Amino acid sequence: MxxxxxxxxxxxxxxxxxxxxxxxxxxxxxxxxxxxxxxxxxxxxxxxxxxxxxxxxxxxxxxxxxxKNAVAGLNxxxxxxxxxxxxxxxxxxxxxxxxxxxxxxxxxxxxxxxxxxxxxxxxxxxxxxxxxxxxxxAEFGSSGNPSPVTAYGVYKGMKAAAKVAFGSDSLEGKTIAVQGVGHVAYALLEHLHKEGARLIVTDINEEAVKRAVEAFGAKAVDPKDIYGVDCDIFSPCALGAVINDETIPQLKAKVVAGSANNQLKDERHGDILHEKGIIYAPDYVINAGGVINVADELLGYNRERALKKVEGLYDRLLEIFEISAREGIPTYKAADRLAEERIAKMKNARSTFLKNEKSLLNRR
The missing domain is CATH 3.40.50.10860 (Leucine Dehydrogenase, chain A, domain 1)
Incomplete structure (x- = not known):
C-alpha cells in the first residue's frame, strides 16, 4: 500500500x-x-x-x-x-x-x-x-454505551428502507437475517422482535447466538449460510466488506440495512445492488445513531434531544432513496453527494471567514 x-x-x-x-x-x-x-x-x-x-x-x-458526521448534520x-x-x-x-x-x-x-x-x-x-x-x-455526566442508540437508529433506518421496498415501514412478519450478534445487533434484535419480525441470526460467537435464540426465538444458521437464507431484509452487523462478488449472487433479500461499517467491499458493489433493485441503506447513514448520541455530550448530554436527532435518520434515508430513484443513481452515491455538498459549502464559508480574519490581522 x-x-x-x-x-x-x-x-x-x-x-x-x-x-x-x-x-x-x-x-x-x-x-x-x-x-x-x-x-x-x-x-x-x-x-x-x-x-x-x-x-x-x-x-x-x-x-x-x-x-457520516456530515450527512448526520453534525459540526x-x-x-x-x-x-x-x-x-x-x-x-x-x-x-x-x-x-x-x-x-x-x-x-x-x-x-x-x-x-x-x-x-x-x-x-x-x-x-x-x-x-x-x-x-x-454515565457517572462522569456522559451518555455511556452508545450501542443501544446506534441500534435504535438502525431500526428506524431499516423501517425507512422497508417503506421504499415494500410500500410500508412495518416490519411485522418480515424475515430479517442479522449477521453478527454483538452489542448493537442484540439491541436491534430487541426492537425487531417487539415489532413482530421473524429473525435469523448468525455469529462466530456461539454463546451470543444461543442468547439471541433463547431471548427472541430466532433461528440460528452457520455464518457461511447467512447470505443465502430466504429473507426480506439482510442486516450486516459484524465487520465490513461483506457485500462483495461472492455474497451478492447469494442474496435473496430486497433490502440491505445493518450497523456494520464499510459494508461494500468496493463502490462497484453498491452499483450491482442498485442494478439488481436491492435497496441499500448506506452504512454510514443508518448507523450514525451512536455518533449522534456521543456528539450530544459535547453540548452537555441530553438523552431526549439525542434520540430525537437519531429519529431523524428515518427522513434522511428517505431523502437519499428519493434522490437515488429520481436520478437513477445508487444510494451510496446519493448519500456521498449530500455529505460532499455540505462539506463544500462549509469549506467555502470558512475559507471566506479565514480570509477576512487574515485581512484584519494585516491591518494591525
Whole structure:
C-alpha cells in the first residue's frame, strides 16, 4: 500500500503512528477532514494481520466518519483510531493511558469514542489523560454505551428502507437475517422482535447466538449460510466488506440495512445492488445513531434531544432513496453527494471567514 498516494487521493489530513513499548501499544490515529469541526471517530482494537491492514482500516474508517458526521448534520469532521492487538487478552491500563496522552497531544483535533473491541471502561481510562473522549461512564455526566442508540437508529433506518421496498415501514412478519450478534445487533434484535419480525441470526460467537435464540426465538444458521437464507431484509452487523462478488449472487433479500461499517467491499458493489433493485441503506447513514448520541455530550448530554436527532435518520434515508430513484443513481452515491455538498459549502464559508480574519490581522 502506497500510503501517501492513498491519502492524497482521498485528501486525508493526518496519519499518526503511536507506540509505547512498555504497554505494548501499537496504534494509528487517522484524521481525514476537519472542515466541519474536530474529527470525531471511535477507537477500534483488532487482531490485524499486518500493520498495513491496520492502517488501511484506519484510513477507510476515518473517511467514513467524515461522511457520516456530515450527512448526520453534525459540526464534526471524521477520524478513527485502531489498536493492533487482541481485545480479549492484550488490554491493559497503561496502553489506554498512553493512547490518551497521544490524543491529548492533538489538542482537540481528534475526539475518540468506543468501537469494536473497546468498551466504556476503556474510555474511562483514556479519560484519565484527556478530555477529548466521549462515551465514558454515565457517572462522569456522559451518555455511556452508545450501542443501544446506534441500534435504535438502525431500526428506524431499516423501517425507512422497508417503506421504499415494500410500500410500508412495518416490519411485522418480515424475515430479517442479522449477521453478527454483538452489542448493537442484540439491541436491534430487541426492537425487531417487539415489532413482530421473524429473525435469523448468525455469529462466530456461539454463546451470543444461543442468547439471541433463547431471548427472541430466532433461528440460528452457520455464518457461511447467512447470505443465502430466504429473507426480506439482510442486516450486516459484524465487520465490513461483506457485500462483495461472492455474497451478492447469494442474496435473496430486497433490502440491505445493518450497523456494520464499510459494508461494500468496493463502490462497484453498491452499483450491482442498485442494478439488481436491492435497496441499500448506506452504512454510514443508518448507523450514525451512536455518533449522534456521543456528539450530544459535547453540548452537555441530553438523552431526549439525542434520540430525537437519531429519529431523524428515518427522513434522511428517505431523502437519499428519493434522490437515488429520481436520478437513477445508487444510494451510496446519493448519500456521498449530500455529505460532499455540505462539506463544500462549509469549506467555502470558512475559507471566506479565514480570509477576512487574515485581512484584519494585516491591518494591525
Amino acid at each position: 502506497e500510503i501517501m498516494k492513498y491519502m492524497e487521493k482521498y485528501d486525508y489530513e493526518q496519519l499518526i503512528f503511536c507506540q509505547d513499548r512498555e504497554s505494548g501499544l501499537k496504534a494509528f490515529i487517522c484524521i481525514h477532514d476537519t472542515t466541519l469541526g474536530p474529527a470525531l471517530g471511535g477507537l477500534r482494537m483488532w487482531t490485524y494481520e499486518s500493520e498495513e491492514a491496520a492502517i488501511e482500516d484506519a484510513l477507510r474508517l476515518a473517511r467514513g466518519m467524515t461522511y 464534526l469532521g471524521g477520524g478513527k483510531t485502531v489498536i493492533m492487538g487482541d481485545p480479549k487478552k492484550d488490554k491493559n491500563e497503561a496502553m489506554f493511558r498512553a493512547l490518551g496522552r497521544f490524543i491529548q497531544g492533538l489538542n482537540g483535533r481528534y475526539i475518540t469514542a468506543e468501537d469494536v473491541g473497546t468498551t466504556v471502561e476503556d474510555m474511562d481510562i483514556i479519560h484519565e489523560e484527556t478530555d477529548y473522549v466521549t462515551g465514558i461512564s
